[in-house]
Amino acid sequence: MTALAEPETDIASKPPTPPRTWHRPAFFSLLGLTAILYLWDLSASGWANAFYSAASQAGAESWKAWFFGSSDAANAITVDKTPAALWVTGLSARLFGVNAWSMLVPQALMGVGSVALLHAAVKRVSGPTAALLAGIVLALTPAAALMFRFNNPDALLVLLLVASAYCVTRALEKASPRWLALAGVAVGFGFLAKMLQAFLVLPAFGLAYLIAAPATLGKRLLHLTGALAAMIVSAGWYLLVVALWPVNDRPYIGGSQDNSLTELVLGYNGLGRITGDETGSVGPSSWGFTGWSRLFGDEMAGGIAWLLPAALIALGAGLWFTRRARRTDPGRASLVLWGGWLLVTAATFSYMSGIIHPYYTIALAPAIAALVGIGATQLWRRRDDMLSSALLASGVALTALTAYLLIARQSGWLPWLGPVVLFGGLAAAVLILFTGQLPLAAQRGVAVLALAVTLPGTGAFTVATAASPHTGAIPSAGPANDRGMRGGPGGLLGTSLPGENLTALLKKDSARYTWAAATVGSNNAAGFQLGSGLPVMAIGGFNGTDAYPTLAQFQQYVRSGQIHYFLGEGMNMRANSGSDVAQQIADWVAANFSATTVDDVTVYDLS
Structure with a gap:
């Protein structure tokens, strides 16, 4: 199927083209290279986020500590998150011992799984080429390489949200309540990984199904109600167990002021992140400027902004070209799903007044990758149309300019790369405008050139991120700085081992x-x-x-x-x-x- 259908022919409703012979080996090569990128030299980061490593160590020694996410095996107090991510690393530590690899390998495998699930979701609607490009973009997003090589809960959250998006994509095909309920279950367990942040995708998922599922309005609403119930059960059972468990027989709920998981969810780690009213917080009363430019600021841009302009162009173009498609058009539904994910999450990160860290932006990576894969592929297929070629050229040019500006911020890091990407990208953009008039072989050369100049910026930054050790509570993407390790300071946000x-x-x-x-x-x-x-x-x-x-x-x-x-x-x-x-x-x-x-x-x- 195609995401950018001609209104007259409604080609977005046609079945997907059978995969070409190159696709399967290309897909497995992508997974293999992603695994190498995320697994290589993991032990260089040591305990990474020692706060979570210590809790995983405790979970490896005590099943009660594992279940509640306690900081220590004697169960004094929990970490300030629901413990789903610790269930994974705690089990890994039980099986393979308490060491850096047992803490970090699960996150790397979650990264490979996220790439595979994103590929599967995009392929069902937009075909193998778009799926492969989406997988490449996700794998080469610096924020993704950072978090899939680190033991924060964000890796599990992203894996579960991409799994939920895949389930919604399947549900949209035949208005399947079963697949939609599975999507709700995945989001529910995402809540158990990082609480309310998991719910940021719900408006997009619900809207896509409400608009495009091939069923009556009554059935669509009934299916959404069932999925909501599945989500509440999959997330709420843990809150209920903790609430009913005798207080004197469990650890104190870290991050709360009244030993309440509900207060933690709605306060310090919930609505407080939006309003800035976070009882118990330390450090600044304000966490930087707010507004749409925040994602392009010095702290966040390096992790996520490389292809963000291209994704927004792809979203706008896709919605324009499918404006007259039938209600159930899967291409438009896919754009609503991934575009809504991007816009709601980006708006939240841009305007939230409470605690926010640059690595949160990994939650934007799957949506950006999907939109870039869908949009680039479909605009290229429509390259004989002047508007489509102009939009595609604009995406390439803006990506090149963004990469140039981001590279220029890294003093002394690959100074030659920025000009190469910029001028190569501008040249590719000009050629794209006239691609329809070129021979087929030359057109393919232009496509290769466009990829060759748009991916090196984010790719090099991602490799630099993976090659740098990261420790502490606030890791950041990019090449190693003069401290050698990228992370937070000692004491409150960092950790030192005893002599x-x-x-x-x-x-x-x-x-x-x-x-x-x-x-x-x-x-x-x-x-x-x-x-x-x-x-x-x-x-x-x-x-x-x-x-x-x-x-x-x-x-x-x-x-x-x-x-x-x-x-x-x-x-x-x-x-x-x-x-x-x-x-x-x-x-x-x-x-x-x-x-x-x-x-x-x-x-x-x-x-």
């Missing part, structure tokens, strides 16, 4: 204690825990601002001999809001116990 003397001290008599130590903040605790292999209590959770444990609880833990040491290294209580129990505990420990220094870490023996 040999401190590790030996933590292990001494550790079997007598529930927690070998306690310290303020999850990243500090994660470093000590990964280094020693022992449970370390993260006082106050990720930011040190959660209301756990209270001073009275901590004092009881000490009196009952459950905590051996308090580690004062890296204490950071610069909260804008939230609980101050971490400060209370730190003050109480300092006033009642003697301090020593081991490997530059302040240690209080609570025994």
Whole structure:
């Protein structure tokens, strides 16, 4: 099928052309090269995000910690997310041991799976060429290479959302309630990976089905209701279990102020990200400028902006050319699905006032890739039409210009590449305008030239991203900077492992204690825990601002001999809001116990 149908012939409703002989080997080559790109030298990033690695370590030792996503195997407090991503890495750690590979390989395989599912979804509507191009673009998106080589929940979220888009595509073919319900299940589990962000695709998916499914309006609404119910069940069962579980028999819900997963979902990690009202947040009260230009700003552009203008042109062109197609036209439905995904998610990221990080933009990558694959293929097929060739030329020229500007921001990085891409792209754009008048062999040469000048920018940046180690809570795409590792600072957002003397001290008599130590903040605790292999209590959770444990609880833990040491290294209580129990505990420990220094870490023996 084609996504840019001629209104008179409605060719978008025709069955897809059988795959050509080159397609299958090209597809498997794409998957193989993607696997190499995402798997190569993964161990260079070490524990990557130690916050999640420590929780995976805990899940490998305790099934309760695995189920709740606890930061430590003694189940003091959870991470500040629902734990679906940790279920995957925790199982991997159980099977293959607690090491960097067992934490990161699942994410790389999720990347390969995302490319395969995107290819399958696009191919069903727009054919093998568009599908292959979409898969290439996704694989060569820097934000994708970053997150599919890292252990944040975003990799699982993207895999599940692409799976849901594939299910919606299948549902649209015959108005299938079963496929639509499966789409709802995938989004529901996406919620368990990264909560409300998973729901950003729902307007696009629902609108595409409501517009184009070949059934009566009543049946379409009934099917959507069923899919919504499936999504609620697949996401809500976990919230219900946590709510009904005895509070004294489970860990504290990290990121919340009242030990409530519902508050976490709707507050700090939910609507608070939109409004900026995030109780317990630390750091800036404002997370940068808002507006559509945010995606092209210095922080986010390198990860995602390379083909964003081309995707928007493809979306506009596709909707224009299918404006008179029949209601059930699958090409237009595909544009609504992927275009709606792109526009809603981009608008949210552009205007949200709360915590936002550049790597979030991986959620835009599948939609951009699909639109570029669909649009480029179909505009090329219509190249004899002046408007189509002009739109295609504009996409190539804007992509070249965008790449030039993004490369120019990277001081000293491949300075020759920007001019080559820019002038090559402009030359290809001019040739595209006159392609219809050229011999067939020359036309194919122009197509090869266009690909050769539009993909090297994003491709080189992606390879540079994959070749750079990444650690900490806020990794960024691109070549290694002068710090050698791309990630967040130590203390609050980064992690350092304990030295040999401190590790030996933590292990001494550790079997007598529930927690070998306690310290303020999850990243500090994660470093000590990964280094020693022992449970370390993260006082106050990720930011040190959660209301756990209270001073009275901590004092009881000490009196009952459950905590051996308090580690004062890296204490950071610069909260804008939230609980101050971490400060209370730190003050109480300092006033009642003697301090020593081991490997530059302040240690209080609570025994």
